Amino acid sequence: MRGALLVALVVAGGCRARFVDEGAARAASVGLGDLTGADLGAATAAGSGTFIGRAGHLGSGSVALLDYPAQDLIELRFGADFFCSDVPGPVVVLTARDDLGTSLDALAGDLEIATLKSTSGAQSYFLRGSDVVASRDNVFVFCKPYGLEVAKAALSSP
Numbered sequence: 313m314r315g316a317l318l319v320a321l322v323v324a325g326g327c328r329a330r331f332v333d334e335g336a337a338r339a340a341s342v343g344l345g346d347l348t349g350a351d352l353g354a355a356t357a358a359g360s361g362t363f364i365g366r367a368g369h370l371g372s373g374s375v376a377l378l379d380y381p382a383q384d385l386i387e388l389r390f391g392a393d394f395f396c397s398d399v400p401g402p403v404v405v406l407t408a409r410d411d412l413g414t415s416l417d418a419l420a421g422d423l424e425i426a427t428l429k430s431t432s433g434a435q436s437y438f439l440r441g442s443d444v445v446a447s448r449d450n451v452f453v454f455c456k457p458y459g460l461e462v463a464k465a466a467l468s469s470p
Contacts (some may be wrong), residue, residue: 353452355378356469358377358469359468359469363453369462370463372394385438389435391434396432396453398453400455401458403424403456404423404425404427404428405453406448407445408420409422412452
Protein backbone atom coordinates (compact mmCIF):
# COMPACT_ATOMS: atom_id res chain seq x y z
CA MET A 313 0.00 0.00 0.00
CA ARG A 314 2.84 2.39 0.85
CA GLY A 315 4.50 1.59 -2.46
CA ALA A 316 1.39 2.53 -4.43
CA LEU A 317 1.05 5.79 -2.48
CA LEU A 318 4.71 6.63 -3.11
CA VAL A 319 4.31 5.95 -6.85
CA ALA A 320 1.17 8.14 -6.96
CA LEU A 321 3.01 11.00 -5.23
CA VAL A 322 5.99 10.75 -7.56
CA VAL A 323 3.75 10.72 -10.63
CA ALA A 324 1.67 13.65 -9.35
CA GLY A 325 4.80 15.59 -8.40
CA GLY A 326 6.27 15.15 -11.89
CA CYS A 327 3.07 16.17 -13.64
CA ARG A 328 3.33 19.56 -15.27
CA ALA A 329 -0.37 20.04 -15.85
CA ARG A 330 -1.48 23.61 -16.04
CA PHE A 331 -5.00 24.88 -15.67
CA VAL A 332 -6.38 28.06 -17.17
CA ASP A 333 -8.84 30.06 -15.12
CA GLU A 334 -11.44 30.86 -17.78
CA GLY A 335 -13.45 32.81 -15.23
CA ALA A 336 -10.86 35.59 -15.37
CA ALA A 337 -11.17 35.77 -19.16
CA ARG A 338 -14.94 36.11 -18.92
CA ALA A 339 -14.61 38.80 -16.28
CA ALA A 340 -12.51 40.86 -18.72
CA SER A 341 -15.53 41.22 -21.00
CA VAL A 342 -17.09 44.66 -20.59
CA GLY A 343 -20.46 44.13 -22.26
CA LEU A 344 -23.55 44.90 -20.18
CA GLY A 345 -25.95 42.34 -21.56
CA ASP A 346 -28.80 42.87 -23.97
CA LEU A 347 -30.66 46.14 -23.48
CA THR A 348 -32.38 45.99 -26.88
CA GLY A 349 -35.88 47.41 -26.60
CA ALA A 350 -35.20 49.24 -23.33
CA ASP A 351 -36.10 52.94 -23.22
CA LEU A 352 -32.63 54.49 -23.27
CA GLY A 353 -33.60 57.93 -24.51
CA ALA A 354 -32.27 59.64 -27.61
CA ALA A 355 -29.20 58.22 -29.30
CA THR A 356 -26.50 60.11 -31.17
CA ALA A 357 -24.63 58.43 -34.02
CA ALA A 358 -20.97 58.22 -33.01
CA GLY A 359 -19.62 56.20 -35.94
CA SER A 360 -20.31 53.55 -38.54
CA GLY A 361 -18.48 51.08 -40.73
CA THR A 362 -18.68 47.99 -42.90
CA PHE A 363 -17.24 44.60 -42.04
CA ILE A 364 -14.73 42.92 -44.34
CA GLY A 365 -13.36 39.41 -44.02
CA ARG A 366 -9.86 38.84 -42.64
CA ALA A 367 -7.35 36.00 -42.88
CA GLY A 368 -9.37 34.14 -45.52
CA HIS A 369 -12.64 34.41 -43.60
CA LEU A 370 -15.88 35.94 -44.80
CA GLY A 371 -17.14 39.17 -43.31
CA SER A 372 -19.71 41.71 -44.50
CA GLY A 373 -22.42 44.03 -43.32
CA SER A 374 -22.84 47.24 -41.40
CA VAL A 375 -22.06 48.28 -37.85
CA ALA A 376 -23.03 51.48 -36.04
CA LEU A 377 -21.81 53.03 -32.81
CA LEU A 378 -24.58 54.84 -30.93
CA ASP A 379 -24.16 57.07 -27.87
CA TYR A 380 -26.92 57.36 -25.26
CA PRO A 381 -25.55 60.30 -23.22
CA ALA A 382 -28.45 60.45 -20.74
CA GLN A 383 -27.70 56.85 -19.72
CA ASP A 384 -23.89 57.00 -20.19
CA LEU A 385 -24.24 54.01 -22.54
CA ILE A 386 -22.75 53.06 -25.88
CA GLU A 387 -24.40 50.60 -28.25
CA LEU A 388 -22.46 48.72 -30.88
CA ARG A 389 -25.20 47.73 -33.35
CA PHE A 390 -24.56 45.14 -36.07
CA GLY A 391 -26.95 45.52 -39.02
CA ALA A 392 -29.39 42.93 -40.32
CA ASP A 393 -26.94 42.49 -43.22
CA PHE A 394 -24.08 41.38 -40.91
CA PHE A 395 -22.40 38.07 -41.71
CA CYS A 396 -19.09 36.42 -40.81
CA SER A 397 -17.51 32.98 -41.00
CA ASP A 398 -18.44 30.54 -38.26
CA VAL A 399 -15.42 29.91 -36.00
CA PRO A 400 -15.00 28.54 -32.47
CA GLY A 401 -14.98 31.07 -29.64
CA PRO A 402 -15.73 34.29 -31.55
CA VAL A 403 -15.61 37.52 -29.54
CA VAL A 404 -16.41 41.13 -30.41
CA VAL A 405 -13.46 43.47 -29.87
CA LEU A 406 -13.25 47.26 -29.97
CA THR A 407 -9.73 48.65 -30.40
CA ALA A 408 -7.56 51.42 -31.79
CA ARG A 409 -5.26 48.88 -33.43
CA ASP A 410 -5.52 48.23 -37.17
CA ASP A 411 -4.41 44.60 -36.71
CA LEU A 412 -4.84 42.33 -33.70
CA GLY A 413 -2.31 39.71 -34.72
CA THR A 414 -2.78 36.46 -32.84
CA SER A 415 -3.87 37.74 -29.44
CA LEU A 416 -5.78 40.45 -27.65
CA ASP A 417 -3.74 42.99 -25.70
CA ALA A 418 -5.50 45.02 -23.02
CA LEU A 419 -2.39 47.18 -22.60
CA ALA A 420 -2.69 48.17 -26.27
CA GLY A 421 -6.32 49.17 -25.69
CA ASP A 422 -8.09 46.04 -26.97
CA LEU A 423 -11.51 45.88 -25.37
CA GLU A 424 -13.25 42.50 -25.47
CA ILE A 425 -16.93 43.37 -25.42
CA ALA A 426 -18.67 39.98 -25.46
CA THR A 427 -18.98 36.64 -27.17
CA LEU A 428 -20.45 37.06 -30.65
CA LYS A 429 -24.19 36.29 -30.41
CA SER A 430 -24.61 35.06 -33.97
CA THR A 431 -22.62 34.88 -37.20
CA SER A 432 -25.41 36.66 -39.04
CA GLY A 433 -28.10 39.24 -38.56
CA ALA A 434 -28.88 42.20 -36.34
CA GLN A 435 -27.44 42.18 -32.83
CA SER A 436 -26.42 44.77 -30.28
CA TYR A 437 -23.73 45.05 -27.61
CA PHE A 438 -23.90 47.66 -24.86
CA LEU A 439 -21.07 49.31 -22.92
CA ARG A 440 -21.01 51.71 -20.02
CA GLY A 441 -19.39 55.11 -20.67
CA SER A 442 -18.62 56.99 -23.85
CA ASP A 443 -15.01 57.50 -22.74
CA VAL A 444 -14.47 53.76 -23.28
CA VAL A 445 -14.75 54.15 -27.05
CA ALA A 446 -13.09 57.56 -27.41
CA SER A 447 -9.98 56.41 -29.28
CA ARG A 448 -11.13 52.96 -30.38
CA ASP A 449 -12.19 53.04 -34.02
CA ASN A 450 -11.98 49.41 -35.16
CA VAL A 451 -14.43 46.59 -34.46
CA PHE A 452 -13.23 43.01 -34.87
CA VAL A 453 -14.81 39.60 -34.71
CA PHE A 454 -11.90 37.60 -33.32
CA CYS A 455 -11.50 33.82 -32.96
CA LYS A 456 -10.02 33.76 -29.47
CA PRO A 457 -9.05 30.06 -29.23
CA TYR A 458 -6.96 30.20 -32.42
CA GLY A 459 -5.95 33.86 -32.40
CA LEU A 460 -7.48 34.73 -35.78
CA GLU A 461 -9.06 37.92 -37.07
CA VAL A 462 -12.34 36.87 -38.67
CA ALA A 463 -13.84 40.23 -39.70
CA LYS A 464 -13.03 43.90 -39.22
CA ALA A 465 -14.96 47.16 -39.54
CA ALA A 466 -13.19 50.52 -39.43
CA LEU A 467 -15.50 53.06 -37.80
CA SER A 468 -15.72 56.52 -39.30
CA SER A 469 -17.30 59.59 -37.74
CA PRO A 470 -20.82 60.48 -38.85
